[in-house]
Amino acid sequence: MARKTATNEQDALVAEFKALVADTEKLLQDSAELAGAEAEVLRQQMHDSLKRAREALQGAEQALLDQGKAAIDATETYVSEHPWHALGIAAGVGFLLGLLSSRR
Template identity: 35%
Template sequence: MNTKSETLLDQSQDILQEAEQLLVEASQAGGKDAEALYARAVERLRSAKTRLVEVEQVAVAKAKQAAKVTDEYVHDHPWQAIGVAAAVGALVGMLISRR
């Protein structure tokens, strides 16, 4: 994962922890205080959701890029790809047979 994704995930975790604390405080408060705390918690949760969507978009873009590079490699080097696949298959087969 790249630095941007890690930063977004860290920020999202902080936001979720803050929202959780706000909801706890809202449950202990009463009246207008509870409403204000609840509204802040909801806003923090929306912010976390937005950041998590950004992380998802980055991850999807990286996965698509990796798939594209792999596809290009397989088309450019089909016999090497077959050899690697056969070697991996043999290795997996040996590991399974040991059980």
Template identity: 40%
Template sequence: MARTSIESQEQLVDEIKATISDAEDMLSATADQAGEKVTKLRARVQARLLDAKARLIEAEELLIAKTKAAAKATDVYVHESPWTAIGVGCAVGVVVGLLIGSNRR
């Protein structure tokens, strides 16, 4: 899995957490509101928030598992092909060096 994909998934998880937190704050702020419709709506929103939290936990666990699998695959590859990994690292270093050098001019 690409690093940017993992980062975007982490960002999505953080945004969902913030949205859930905001919804919980809104529910707390409207706790003193009376009426049958408001009570039903609050109950429905609370049920959906609980469901969203459970699914978010599952998504986080899956993301962690995928990240660990990617790290393990990288570790195995580097141990099986150390010279290739060194060559790729050197090539990336040269490219970054050239880019930094060209920006100074």
């Protein structure tokens, strides 16, 4: 379920950036024809778009940090509850990596 949430957040972030790029391109095209008060309105719209993008990035960053901390906590809990299983898994992974690296 955490994976679905991360995917949804990534999709929302990508959509936000696509909208930002589209808005910025449109605003830049329109800015060539504008002067005075209209240019100020255009600059404010660009500023608002960039602010939304920054907020979306900060939200995504925080979500990734939270997921990383949750993964670390889950791993630490598992290892403390099942130390022999964790040791066996680590030994197996080490053995497989050793086999793979010796073939090259």
